[in-house]
Amino acid sequence: MKNYILAINPGSTSTKVALYENKTEIVKTTIDHSASQISKYNKIADQYDMRKKEIIKFLDEAKFDINNLTAVVGRGGLLPPVKSGAYKVNKKMVDRLKNNPVVEHASNLGGIIAFDIAENLNIPSYIYDSVAVDELEDVARISGIKGIERKSLSHALNMRAVAIKVSKELNKPYKECNIITAHLGGGITVGIHKKGKLADIVSDDEGPFSPERSGRIPLKSFMELCYKEEKSLVKKKIRGKGGLVSYLNTVDLRDVEAKISNGDKEALVVYEAMAYQISKAIGELSVVNYGDIDRIVITGGIAHSKKFTSLIKERVKFIAPVVIVPGENELESLAYGALRVLLGEEEDREYTE
Numbered sequence: 563m564k565n566y567i568l569a570i571n572p573g574s575t576s577t578k579v580a581l582y583e584n585k586t587e588i589v590k591t592t593i594d595h596s597a598s599q600i601s602k603y604n605k606i607a608d609q610y611d612m613r614k615k616e617i618i619k620f621l622d623e624a625k626f627d628i629n630n631l632t633a634v635v636g637r638g639g640l641l642p643p644v645k646s647g648a649y650k651v652n653k654k655m656v657d658r659l660k661n662n663p664v665v666e667h668a669s670n671l672g673g674i675i676a677f678d679i680a681e682n683l684n685i686p687s688y689i690y691d692s693v694a695v696d697e698l699e700d701v702a703r704i705s706g707i708k709g710i711e712r713k714s715l716s717h718a719l720n721m722r723a724v725a726i727k728v729s730k731e732l733n734k735p736y737k738e739c740n741i742i743t744a745h746l747g748g749g750i751t752v753g754i755h756k757k758g759k760l761a762d763i764v765s766d767d768e769g770p771f772s773p774e775r776s777g778r779i780p781l782k783s784f785m786e787l788c789y790k791e792e793k794s795l796v797k798k799k800i801r802g803k804g805g806l807v808s809y810l811n812t813v814d815l816r817d818v819e820a821k822i823s824n825g826d827k828e829a830l831v832v833y834e835a836m837a838y839q840i841s842k843a844i845g846e847l848s849v850v851n852y853g854d855i856d857r858i859v860i861t862g863g864i865a866h867s868k869k870f871t872s873l874i875k876e877r878v879k880f881i882a883p884v885v886i887v888p889g890e891n892e893l894e895s896l897a898y899g900a901l902r903v904l905l906g907e908e909e910d911r912e913y914t915e
Contacts (some may be wrong), residue, residue: 565632565904568679569896570617572637572671574682575600577613579620580893584901589624590893591619606667610674617675634680635900636672637892638692640664643714643915646695646722646760648903648910651687652743653678655913668695678757688910690899691719695760702762702850716753717745717862721896724861724887725755731885732856740851742844742882744874746864747890748813749775749801752843756848767800773813773864775904776804777839806832817866837873844878855882862890 565584571578575597580590593616595609603609621628638649638661649655651673659670673689680687696714703714720745729736737758744752749766756762764770771777776799788796799808807813809832810821821829848855858878860871866889877883902908 565901566630567897567900568617568621568631568634569893570634570636570672570675571896572668572675573894574668577616577671579617579894580679580897581598581621581624581626582894582897582901585898587894587897590625590809591620593620598652599853601759606670607663607674610660610678611673613671614675614678617679623884625773628679629683631683631685632703633686633900635688635690635896636674636676636677636747637669637719637896638714639670639672639687640667641694641913643696644694644913645910645911646691646697648688648690648719649913650910651680651689651872651911652787653677655689658915660726664694667693668681670904686910688900688903689758690896692721693718695722697759697761698763699756699761708744712768714752714763714765715751715759716760716765718753718760719892719895720890721745721753722755722760723752723891723898726860727886727887728857728859734856739856740854741747741859742847743859743861744840744853745890746772746846746860748773748863750777750840750862752809752840752847754847754855756851756867762847764843764846769843771805771836773806773815774802774804776800776808788818806836815870816866819867819869834873837851837870838877841874841877844874847860849880858882858884859887860884861887863888865889 567582569580575595577593581588608638640663656674659674663670676687695718698714703712725741725743726736729739740756750770750772751763752766753760755764766772766775769780779887810818810829818829818833844858864869865886872885903910
């Protein structure tokens with residue numbers, strides 16, 4: 563049976579779209595949205611109709627009859643904590659994403675657009691592995707200060723997709739595997755998949771620094787910084803102006819590697835420090851399951867660098883064999899997730915918040 567699935571991944575200045583026939587990608591594009599286009603809207607949710615029209619136009623230009631779609635799946639946005647896997651988009655979810663999102667974020671548009679397209683066609687719409695996936699064990703929620711609880715906001719979509727892929731290569735069900743995944747991008751998240759659940763994470767605000775985020779920093783020094791500078795400036799130093807860009811004025815790892823090739827000693831130390839911190843996070847999570855780890859998977863855009871991933875691999879290979887899965891493949895992850903639901907391999911969930 564042919565299942566035609568439309569996958570939608572909205573970003574701050576673009577919308578990535580792909581059409582799949584079962585597991586075969588038919589056509590894919592990135593629709594860019596200019597600053598002048600985006601600036602017309604007071605809220606991110608208000609952009610959905612503009613972006614939806616661009617997606618319909620893309621399908622028309624690809625000469626695909628939209629009436630042949632079987633399902634539409636969008637990137638899951640910032641909802642209250644949800645479980646992993648697929649949620650069928652309903653009016654309650656759309657209302658939450660439009661009118662009361664946990665955080666204003668472009669990913670919130672995924673479910674809204676998917677629902678709007680699918681409802682007119684009388685087909686199902688889904689979100690899959692939302693940013694808000696939270697399956698932390700109770701012991702992992704304790705922060706050290708009563709009233710402040712550790713939360714799970716992560717790159718769950720890509721991390722679960724590569725963990726599922728690697729579990730198949732091991733000829734074991736995902737629900738029987740213990741896998742650590744390190745997603746390396748503009749932000750970095752390391753997570754442990756313990757028998758099918760993302761049981762704990764080291765998030766991009768409490769772990770390794772990344773190209774543009776500070777990660778975990780000394781608390782006393784940070785407290786002094788908060789007293790000296792405005793809140794908005796401190797936020798930028800944590801997210802946007804922290805990490806590699808803070809030290810080397812670039813967020814591109816290729817630029818850093820070029821600096822190193824030209825003999826820049828500071829670039830080399832910072833480069834090695836980022837790999838060192840990622841390795842520490844992997845080691846930290848290995849104890850969650852008493853060291854019983856089937857595989858360590860390094861993924862995300864930075865995983866394209868063999869030089870960088872080799873630094874991590876050398877430090878952590880004593881824990882478990884290391885697999886490199888470069889890139890994010892988010893559209894594929896969305897489409898394959900929806901397909902598993904359509905084929906009855908997974909059950910979708912009902913959103914009730």
